[in-house]
Amino acid sequence: MTFSIAARDGDAWGVAVASKFLAVGSVVPRVVPGVVAVATQAMARVAYLDELERALAGGADAADALAAATAADDGREDRQVGVVGATGAATFTGATCLHWAGGVSGSDDTSAYAIQGNILTGPEVVEAMESAWRAHAGAPLDVRLLAVLLAGDAAGGDSRGRQSAALLVRAPGAGYDAGGVLADLRVDDHPDAPLELSRLHGLSTLYFGTAEEVLPLAGELREEVGRLLAEAGHDGPVEEALEAWAGEVNLENRLSRNGIDTRVLDALRTGLP
Known part of the structure; x- marks a missing residue:
C-alpha cells in the first residue's frame, strides 16, 4: 500500500513516504538523528520503530538489527520495513507482502538509503526512486528525499492511486529556531498527495529557511x-x-x-x- 525511502546524508536523517492510505505519516516513519531512520509499512508493525531504535542506539548494525526484529515477528511475511543506521542500511519484504513488492538498500562513507514499496505498479517504481537518489547527490536531504518520492510517483507509485504522503527530516541545528527539524510535513488526505507535499515543502523552505542570496x-x-x-x-x-x-x-x-x-x-x- 506504500512506497518509501529511509535515509541519512551527512548529519541529516529522514524518511519520505506516500500511499493510498489515510495519514500514512502517522504510522510509517521514525527519525532519530545519529541513530536511526525507519519506515514500517505493508501490514505495518509499529513496534518495529521502537525495537529498531533501541537496537541501533545500542550499537547494532542496521542489517543485523532488522534481521533480529523480523525473526522475532510471526507476522513478518506480510510486512515490509526499511532501516538506516550509523552503520549500514537494510530493507525487508515478506514473502507474502502484497504484489508488486520489493526494495533496495545501499550505503557509502557519507550516506545510506533503504527504498521499499508494496502494491506498486511494478519494480520500475523502486528503480526510479533509486536513480533519483543517485541523481540528486549533493542536494539537502529534504530536497533529495522529495525528489525520490516524486520519481516513484511519476513511475507509477501505488497501483491503487494516491491519498497521503509525508516528509520527516532532522539535522542538528536545522529549521525553525535551530530546533533540528529540517522538514516535518504531512498530507493526510489529498487526491494528489505527493505533489501537494511538494507544494508544502516549498512553503516550508520559504518560511522556515534562512537568508540565502x-x-x-x-x-x-x-x-x-x-x-x-x-x-x-x-x-x-x-x-x-x-x-x-x-x-x-x-x-x-x-x-x-x-x-x-x-x-x-x-x-x-x-x-x-
Whole structure:
C-alpha cells in the first residue's frame, strides 16, 4: 500500500513516504538523528520503530538489527520495513507482502538509503526512486528525499492511486529556531498527495529557511522596496519597515542585516502563496 525511502546524508536523517492510505505519516516513519531512520509499512508493525531504535542506539548494525526484529515477528511475511543506521542500511519484504513488492538498500562513507514499496505498479517504481537518489547527490536531504518520492510517483507509485504522503527530516541545528527539524510535513488526505507535499515543502523552505542570496538595499532596489512596503502599509525607514512587514507575514527568519533575501523580495513583489 506504500512506497518509501529511509535515509541519512551527512548529519541529516529522514524518511519520505506516500500511499493510498489515510495519514500514512502517522504510522510509517521514525527519525532519530545519529541513530536511526525507519519506515514500517505493508501490514505495518509499529513496534518495529521502537525495537529498531533501541537496537541501533545500542550499537547494532542496521542489517543485523532488522534481521533480529523480523525473526522475532510471526507476522513478518506480510510486512515490509526499511532501516538506516550509523552503520549500514537494510530493507525487508515478506514473502507474502502484497504484489508488486520489493526494495533496495545501499550505503557509502557519507550516506545510506533503504527504498521499499508494496502494491506498486511494478519494480520500475523502486528503480526510479533509486536513480533519483543517485541523481540528486549533493542536494539537502529534504530536497533529495522529495525528489525520490516524486520519481516513484511519476513511475507509477501505488497501483491503487494516491491519498497521503509525508516528509520527516532532522539535522542538528536545522529549521525553525535551530530546533533540528529540517522538514516535518504531512498530507493526510489529498487526491494528489505527493505533489501537494511538494507544494508544502516549498512553503516550508520559504518560511522556515534562512537568508540565502542577499541583495544590498541600495539605489533603485531600495526605492522599489520602500515603495512596495509603503503599499503594504509599512512606511518609514526601509530597514525598519521591512522588519515590521516580515514579522507580519512570518518571514522574519529570512531577514538579513546585509540587505534583502531574494525570496523575501519575490514575496514582496508578487505576494505570498
